[in-house]
Amino acid sequence: MTPKPVLLKILDYLSIVLLAVATYLALVYAPTEAVMGDVQRVFYFHIGTAWVGLLGFVFAAGLGIAYLVTKDMKWDIVEVAAVEISVVFFFITIVLGSVWARPAWNTWWTWDPRLTTAAVTELIYVAYFMLRAGIDDPERRARFGAVYALLGGLSAPLTFMAIRLFRSIHPVVIGAANENQDKMNMTGDMRVAFFFALFTFTVIFIDMFWNRIRLGQLQDKVEQLKLKVM
Amino acid sequence: MIEVKKLVKRFGMKTVLRGVDFRVERGEFVALLGPNGAGKTTFLRILSSLARPSLGEVKVAGYHLPHQAAQVRARLGVVSHMPLLYGDLTAQENLEFYARMYGITNYQLRITEVLELVGLEARRRDLIRTFSRGMAQRLAIGRAVLHDPEVILFDEPYTGLDQDASSMLDEVLKSVAAQGRTVVMTSHDLARAEDLATRFDILTRGVIAASTSRGSLGRYGLLKYYKETLAG
Amino acid sequence: MPTTSHPSFIHATLAVVRKDLTAEFRSRELLSAMLVFSLLVILIFNFALELNVKERQSVTAGVLWTTFAFAGTLGLNRSMAVEKDRGCLDGLLLAPVDRAAIYFGKVISNLAFMFMVEAFVLPIYAALYNVNLFHPGLLLVILLGSIGYTTVGTLLASMTVQARTRDVLLPILLFPVAIPVLLSAVKASTGFLNGADMAEIWPPLNLLIVYDLIFTAVAFMVFDNVVEE
Numbered sequence: 031m032t033p034k035p036v037l038l039k040i041l042d043y044l045s046i047v048l049l050a051v052a053t054y055l056a057l058v059y060a061p062t063e064a065v066m067g068d069v070q071r072v073f074y075f076h077i078g079t080a081w082v083g084l085l086g087f088v089f090a091a092g093l094g095i096a097y098l099v100t101k102d103m104k105w106d107i108v109e110v111a112a113v114e115i116s117v118v119f120f121f122i123t124i125v126l127g128s129v130w131a132r133p134a135w136n137t138w139w140t141w142d143p144r145l146t147t148a149a150v151t152e153l154i155y156v157a158y159f160m161l162r163a164g165i166d167d168p169e170r171r172a173r174f175g176a177v178y179a180l181l182g183g184l185s186a187p188l189t190f191m192a193i194r195l196f197r198s199i200h201p202v203v204i205g206a207a208n209e210n211q212d213k214m215n216m217t218g219d220m221r222v223a224f225f226f227a228l229f230t231f232t233v234i235f236i237d238m239f240w241n242r243i244r245l246g247q248l249q250d251k252v253e254q255l256k257l258k259v260m
Numbered sequence: 261m262i263e264v265k266k267l268v269k270r271f272g273m274k275t276v277l278r279g280v281d282f283r284v285e286r287g288e289f290v291a292l293l294g295p296n297g298a299g300k301t302t303f304l305r306i307l308s309s310l311a312r313p314s315l316g317e318v319k320v321a322g323y324h325l326p327h328q329a330a331q332v333r334a335r336l337g338v339v340s341h342m343p344l345l346y347g348d349l350t351a352q353e354n355l356e357f358y359a360r361m362y363g364i365t366n367y368q369l370r371i372t373e374v375l376e377l378v379g380l381e382a383r384r385r386d387l388i389r390t391f392s393r394g395m396a397q398r399l400a401i402g403r404a405v406l407h408d409p410e411v412i413l414f415d416e417p418y419t420g421l422d423q424d425a426s427s428m429l430d431e432v433l434k435s436v437a438a439q440g441r442t443v444v445m446t447s448h449d450l451a452r453a454e455d456l457a458t459r460f461d462i463l464t465r466g467v468i469a470a471s472t473s474r475g476s477l478g479r480y481g482l483l484k485y486y487k488e489t490l491a492g
Numbered sequence: 493m494p495t496t497s498h499p500s501f502i503h504a505t506l507a508v509v510r511k512d513l514t515a516e517f518r519s520r521e522l523l524s525a526m527l528v529f530s531l532l533v534i535l536i537f538n539f540a541l542e543l544n545v546k547e548r549q550s551v552t553a554g555v556l557w558t559t560f561a562f563a564g565t566l567g568l569n570r571s572m573a574v575e576k577d578r579g580c581l582d583g584l585l586l587a588p589v590d591r592a593a594i595y596f597g598k599v600i601s602n603l604a605f606m607f608m609v610e611a612f613v614l615p616i617y618a619a620l621y622n623v624n625l626f627h628p629g630l631l632l633v634i635l636l637g638s639i640g641y642t643t644v645g646t647l648l649a650s651m652t653v654q655a656r657t658r659d660v661l662l663p664i665l666l667f668p669v670a671i672p673v674l675l676s677a678v679k680a681s682t683g684f685l686n687g688a689d690m691a692e693i694w695p696p697l698n699l700l701i702v703y704d705l706i707f708t709a710v711a712f713m714v715f716d717n718v719v720e721e
Contacts, residue, residue, distance in 0.1 A: 098714060098717050150668050150671055154668040154669060157664045157665050160661065160664055160665075161652075161661060161665055163657075164652075164655035164656045164657040164658070164661055165654070165655050167271050167272065168273065169270075169271055169272050169721075170654065170721070173717050173718070174651045174654075174655075174718070176717070177651065177714050177717055177718060178648075178651070178665065180710065180714065181647075181648075181669050181707075181710065182668075182669060184706060184707070184710065185669045185670075185671070185672055185703075188672035188699065188702070188706075189671050189672050189675075191672070192672040192676045192679075192696070193675060195676060195679045195696050196675070196679065253272075253273040257273055257275075305721065309585075309586070310582060310585055310586065310720070311721035312720065312721060330588045330589075330590075333586055333587060333588040334498065334588035336586070340579060342578055342579030344578065344580055344582055344583030344586075345580070345583075346511065346515055346578070347578065348516075348519040348521075349511065349515050353511075357507060357511045358583070358587070360503060360504070360506075360507035360510075361584070361587035362587055362588065363498050363503070363588070387518075
């Protein structure tokens with residue numbers, strides 16, 4: 031049993047500290063947005079979680095390829111770790127987006143391309159876990175998981191493009207969605223909070239990713255020991 | 261004909277085969293015996309190119325697996341406990357389909373030949389759905405020898421057959437083996453194995469624990485040998 | 493003694509297609525299930541959406557594609573289950589042919605079943621709702637959309653038949669991944685039916701083509717991994 035690496039411990043604490051600072055920056059330090067008011071503060075974490083969520087899914091597709099090429103179970107462990115963390119972060123993104131949409135667009139949910147793609151992507155990865163749950167042989171589970179992660183990773187950008195085709199049908203909502211672009215006129219303080227949030231969530235992602243990979247390896251070891259006893 | 265060295269097969273964490281050494285000469289009929297879960301089916305699936313070895317060397321009919329799988333497949337016939345036939349096709353159509361998949365050019369003649377061999381000529385226009393288990397199993401053997409393979413693998417061919425069907429299958433198996441083919445068969449039925457095979461290998465706990473030829477079995481027969489091997 | 497040679501890719505593919513079509517025309521299990529199911533879906537939509545003349549303009553394409561997609565999963569499930577249940581998949585894999593030939597054989601027969609259902613649904617829908625659906629553009633969209641849907645569907649169905657929860661799993665895996673096909677097919681079909689500008693129809697059409705190409709290539713590359721142990 032290998033002890034937890036020191037660097038990982040440091041990363042754990044660093045994540046907590048960063049998260050606290052990022053929260054402070056988003057909720058207190060950044061100035062209140064003129065049009066939206068305080069609810070705009072959700073945006074810093076919304077983008078932060080969305081960024082790492084996407085990062086994980088792109089990773090997963092790449093790791094799927096790595097597994098299919100090498101057939102090495104270590105890639106499978108890493109792939110599951112990436113998808114698992116991203117599913118959670120993406121869920122947070124969607125919830126935060128919804129919180130923001132309520133006052134901004136006057137509805138909890140709109141069929142905006144970004145939102146819808148996020149929801150579909152989330153469903154793809156929920157399906158990913160259902161597929162894995164239905165297969166007992168770990169090696170086959172890894173292969174099918176890799177194939178599906180790859181398919182999911184490829185179809186997500188196409189989904190985004192396909193949904194954008196429907197812009198003309200929902201003009202009102204899409205007009206409102208363009209407020210995202212307006213956001214880019216951030217003041218200096220806002221920018222600090224924004225980039226700090228991005229940085230924070232990247233660190234948290236790395237930390238959780240690492241922890242989750244370690245957990246996967248420990249699970250493996252437990253399985254191995256169990257088999258030895260039997 | 262078959263050469264296996266230090267074959268290991270893992271399913272995830274579980275190691276099913278842990279270093280199997282196995283060699284079969286041309287024309288031998290080897291019965292592979294062993295308790296349930298010993299890895300017999302897995303072993304045959306590796307020999308038939310359906311599963312990949314985790315470690316070790318596997319050579320069938322002179323070709324390496326898994327790299328030369330296509331060459332091996334062309335020289336290999338497999339009969340499993342499932343007939344691998346389509347219920348909604350007739351016997352004739354099933355064999356035609358497989359003949360095309362094996363690239364057999366003059367297949368009408370060959371199909372007639374094979375149907376005669378397994379005694380199903382009269383039923384060639386009937387759907388497999390209407391076949392009894394024994395008939396389907398005999399046709400499965402016909403399907404397996406259609407392309408005149410050098411090596412034949414039987415995985416529990418007697419599963420689910422009654423007495424009559426089993427003895428008819430015996431006849432077919434014997435005539436298939438008599439044509440100088442190399443045969444490996446897994447079976448639970450020690451009496452049948454003893455009757456058919458020229459060599460007996462016992463696979464248990466992931467390795468070949470013992471091997472003996474028909475001549476050196478002694479007067480107590482296979483059953484005693486089998487029990488002693490399993491008792492360690 | 494038989495003369496054998498390695499069958500070519502095309503021959504193996506055609507052998508699989510021929511086998512599937514012969515078996516299906518005999519039993520008609522799969523087609524009849526798909527056809528009856530499509531009729532039911534259309535019937536339900538009629539009441540669920542109150543398909544009056546004005547509504548029909550905008551929802552016809554959506555109703556059609558939903559029907560195709562639902563009936564399609566039914567057919568895909570069945571077509572792969574036939575292979576798995578009697579161990580025939582092993583029989584196919586034991587043949588000295590490229591696995592991709594088996595995959596394309598299955599895709600082509602599944603596609604043939606899709607087309608038959610579509611050829612049945614279109615005139616019935618046209619007659620029931622008095623709309624003209626015979627637009628060459630629409631047929632092109634149906635061709636492209638069905639290709640994309642069956643390519644991915646066949647690959648996923650060969651995975652789900654090997655899972656414990658097979659029957660329920662296919663639509664759950666297939667629908668989210670096939671959304672680009674379904675959405676752009678609906679968009680392009682609506683465009684053709686309403687006589688929209690080609691400038692408006694090209695983007696979804698291009699998307700369909702891109703999807704078909706990408707996913708055919710990927711399925712071709714990964715199919716080995718789905719059937720081999």
